[in-house]
Amino acid sequence: MIFLCAGILILPALIGADSRTGRSDPQTLAAVEIRSYQGLDLSSVNDFRENSILGPRYVDISRYRLIITGLVAEETVLTYDEILLKYPHYSKVVTLYCVEGWDATILWEGVLVRDLINDAGADPRANTVIFRADDGYTTSLPLEYIMDKDILMAYRMNNVTLPAERGYPFQLVAEDKWGYKWIKWIETIELSDDPSYRGYWEQRGYSDSADTSESFYNR
Ligand SMILES: Nc1nc2c(c(=O)[nH]1)N[C@H]1C(S)=C(S)[C@@H](COP(=O)(O)O)O[C@H]1N2
Ligand SMILES: [Mo]
Numbered sequence: 001m002i003f004l005c006a007g008i009l010i011l012p013a014l015i016g017a018d019s020r021t022g023r024s025d026p027q028t029l030a031a032v033e034i035r036s037y038q039g040l041d042l043s044s045v046n047d048f049r050e051n052s053i054l055g056p057r058y059v060d061i062s063r064y065r066l067i068i069t070g071l072v073a074e075e076t077v078l079t080y081d082e083i084l085l086k087y088p089h090y091s092k093v094v095t096l097y098c099v100e101g102w103d104a105t106i107l108w109e110g111v112l113v114r115d116l117i118n119d120a121g122a123d124p125r126a127n128t129v130i131f132r133a134d135d136g137y138t139t140s141l142p143l144e145y146i147m148d149k150d151i152l153m154a155y156r157m158n159n160v161t162l163p164a165e166r167g168y169p170f171q172l173v174a175e176d177k178w179g180y181k182w183i184k185w186i187e188t189i190e191l192s193d194d195p196s197y198r199g200y201w202e203q204r205g206y207s208d209s210a211d212t213s214e215s216f217y218n219r
Contacts, residue, residue, distance in 0.1 A: 031161075033045055034158050044104075061169060065187070066186065068189045073120065074121055083111060090111070092108060093105060106157045107158050109154060109155065113151050125193045126192065127195055128143060128192040130190040131186055131190075132186075137184075137200050139200065142195070143191065154167075167185050172184075177212065178207070181199075205217070
């Protein structure tokens, strides 16, 4: 179903890219999810429990814009294609742990949030990154964590394009943090100097540091 788009990015490599542009017209392939990577068993895209605050969002990619704003030298607005063409792609296997007790180990592919922020130019006063999504969901993380930990904004999981339910076009891969930091359908990345900012679940009592090595309840 939604996985049909997943072949687009790897197609040029498979069928030979157009020699002038380096690209070929998008064609539809029945993409197949990978379930192991370098000897490691992966979870499935379908192993997640969908419990988003408003249910899945269906983002119209022709209207989609990512905005990088706040304490930046240059407010930046990017389309989906601009992000995928302009920024280097990275992949890594990371496990998402939800507070409900389930987890999923996935090969994520995406761009580094650090690369996006560096291009926009972080103001020296910035210490917090606030993310906002299409459903009104929000969360924040320390700027230092984003910059030092190679944090990805993923567009693909297990070699298939993120389905709408999983956050298409982009989900944050908030490594070592509880699932509620893994914001889906990211639309805004705002740099702030307010470390006391609290996101949707953080306002409702979940730990703001959200380290999976600790309880998600604030004591
Ligand atoms: N935009 C948005 N992102 C979100 C949420 C949400 O409600 N809205 N829920 C979070 C929570 S609590 C978890 S555990 C993960 C789970 O991802 P999943 O809904 O794909 O299973 O998404 C996170 N990202
Ligand atoms: Mo969650």
